[in-house]
Amino acid sequence: MNPYQIAPSILSADFARLGEEVDNVLAAGADVVHFDVMDNHYVPNLTIGPMVCEALRKHGVTAPIDVHLMVSPVDDLIRMFIDAGASNITFHPEATNHIDRSLQLIRDGGCNAGLVFNPATTLHYMDHVMDKLDMILLMSVNPGFGGQSFIPGTLDKLREARKRIDASGRNIRLEVDGGVKTSNIREIAEAGADMFVAGSAIFNTDDYKATIDQMRAELELARKSLGQ
Numbered sequence: 001m002n003p004y005q006i007a008p009s010i011l012s013a014d015f016a017r018l019g020e021e022v023d024n025v026l027a028a029g030a031d032v033v034h035f036d037v038m039d040n041h042y043v044p045n046l047t048i049g050p051m052v053c054e055a056l057r058k059h060g061v062t063a064p065i066d067v068h069l070m071v072s073p074v075d076d077l078i079r080m081f082i083d084a085g086a087s088n089i090t091f092h093p094e095a096t097n098h099i100d101r102s103l104q105l106i107r108d109g110g111c112n113a114g115l116v117f118n119p120a121t122t123l124h125y126m127d128h129v130m131d132k133l134d135m136i137l138l139m140s141v142n143p144g145f146g147g148q149s150f151i152p153g154t155l156d157k158l159r160e161a162r163k164r165i166d167a168s169g170r171n172i173r174l175e176v177d178g179g180v181k182t183s184n185i186r187e188i189a190e191a192g193a194d195m196f197v198a199g200s201a202i203f204n205t206d207d208y209k210a211t212i213d214q215m216r217a218e219l220e221l222a223r224k225s226l227g228q
């Protein structure tokens, strides 16, 4: 398994040419398509839903689609995204009354399940559901918009999350999202992340491949400094 995954956030893609943008970023070496779902209720913005996910599958996208639900409640959309071809589905623990049930719903649908932690959300939400987690996503910005700056306190939170994952002995991805760029991806990896969402840092450049290659070079330095 690729120890590090790069997941461009299509929030920063050109929506008028979405299929082409996704094809281009995958051809440039991205591992996963990060798909941000916002409802103008849980977060103050409105984006795309299961029909767009299904359209990407029909367009021919076979790469994993990593659906980040910034919605409340979550269960109806979980069911719809399972049917639409999602691979991973993550949600915010405070957006559902029944965290365990929502995680189980995702796993029963054959998708990888994960919890998302806002910058000020405690990691304790994961304590009693570790056995149902395939991934954990730490937001390094407040959710709702692309192009924000990485919140430095996320590095300590990543180290803490990494300790908990390692102590669990389970194979859980540690994803980070918000303000990830070529200039900081190495220290983010060194803090314990192994999956990197980047929107503006990739889609706002002219050469997606050059940017992703540069990110991989930085990740290789992190891998070496971690002795892996």
Ligand SMILES: O=C(CO)[C@@H](O)[C@H](O)COP(=O)(O)O
Pocket (backbone or CB within 6 Å): 009, 011, 012, 034, 036, 068, 141, 142, 143, 144, 145, 146, 147, 148, 177, 178, 179, 180, 197, 198, 199, 200, 201
């Ligand atoms: O979920 C979100 C924002 O809520 C992110 O996925 C952003 O889309 C990341 O954008 P950049 O900070 O990388 O530009």
